[in-house]
Amino acid sequence: MFARMVLVSVAVCVLLAGTAVAEEINPVVGKTGDFVIRQADLDRLIASQPAATRQQLQSKQAQAEFVRQILLTRALADRARKEGFDRRPDVQEELSFAIDRFLGNLYLRKVVAAGVSVPDAEVKAYYTEHEKEFVVPAKVEARQIFIEAGKDATAEMKAKARAKAEKVRELLEKGGDFAKLAKEYSEDADSAAKGGELGTIEPGATNSPAFEKALFALKKGEVSPVVETPFGYHIVQVEERQEQRTATFDETKAYIREQLTKQDEQKKVQAFLEKLAKDEGLQDTSTEPAAPAKEGEAPESPEPHK
Numbered sequence: 001m002f003a004r005m006v007l008v009s010v011a012v013c014v015l016l017a018g019t020a021v022a023e024e025i026n027p028v029v030g031k032t033g034d035f036v037i038r039q040a041d042l043d044r045l046i047a048s049q050p051a052a053t054r055q056q057l058q059s060k061q062a063q064a065e066f067v068r069q070i071l072l073t074r075a076l077a078d079r080a081r082k083e084g085f086d087r088r089p090d091v092q093e094e095l096s097f098a099i100d101r102f103l104g105n106l107y108l109r110k111v112v113a114a115g116v117s118v119p120d121a122e123v124k125a126y127y128t129e130h131e132k133e134f135v136v137p138a139k140v141e142a143r144q145i146f147i148e149a150g151k152d153a154t155a156e157m158k159a160k161a162r163a164k165a166e167k168v169r170e171l172l173e174k175g176g177d178f179a180k181l182a183k184e185y186s187e188d189a190d191s192a193a194k195g196g197e198l199g200t201i202e203p204g205a206t207n208s209p210a211f212e213k214a215l216f217a218l219k220k221g222e223v224s225p226v227v228e229t230p231f232g233y234h235i236v237q238v239e240e241r242q243e244q245r246t247a248t249f250d251e252t253k254a255y256i257r258e259q260l261t262k263q264d265e266q267k268k269v270q271a272f273l274e275k276l277a278k279d280e281g282l283q284d285t286s287t288e289p290a291a292p293a294k295e296g297e298a299p300e301s302p303e304p305h306k
Helices: 002-025 041-048 051-054 060-082 090-114 120-133 155-173 180-187 209-216 248-278
Strands: 027-032 035-038 141-150 196-201 227-229 232-240
Touching: 027 041, 027 060, 035 041, 035 060, 035 248, 041 060, 090 248, 120 248, 141 155, 141 180, 141 209, 155 180, 155 232, 209 232
Parallel strands: none
Antiparallel strands: 027 035, 141 196, 141 232, 227 232
């Protein structure tokens, strides 16, 4: 008897240990009522999403929001079923159309358009033909010292602001440290706290053509004269500079392959839908032609009568 009790106790311990290990390997990441999402479920759901969505779901925060939306959707649907909403004839009709559309789109994506592959030679040929389109704009890493004198400033206020800016420019010419002077004199609080750092700037990234013209005229290490804009007076320094260039094939091939794959998938789907319509003898008796479906999507189902 004692030996049997020991064996039962050992079995229970093993089962509990196994459950603990399972929870550790495949933990619950969300729950609503009896509906549970485990990590493996979440991984599978993310893997089934389009590439762009998968990219957006890389961070833990994005995944947590994804889980929350799934749980909210399930909780809402459970409430609707509990109240018998899903048994209403009009709702059942709309559900039928929604299911058809969802199933059709899934079939197009996972069956019809599956297996499309773009040869390396085609990717390379596209790059060669469109090489000039793959422009990487010039970039600079810059600092600024800003003295405010906005559109409402009087002539006297502008004169004082410019005089202050010119004084700072003189200190720089005498060997003053740009970052230290930015912290002391700049009136742009955000950049001043970082020694005037503005980060990386590309053409068109600011709202002042005069500022950009002065900025991109500078070489690495150079400091501009005082630059007037509608916002006030700026002194800028370029710390790093990258000239405009054409992206290499290695930099662009993944993007090109993705775009060409989408095009081929859309062509394949469109050809399939046209053949399906012919094979099934589709007849459209509506007085106005329906808007064409987006390539890669099932045609829009007619709206059921309310």
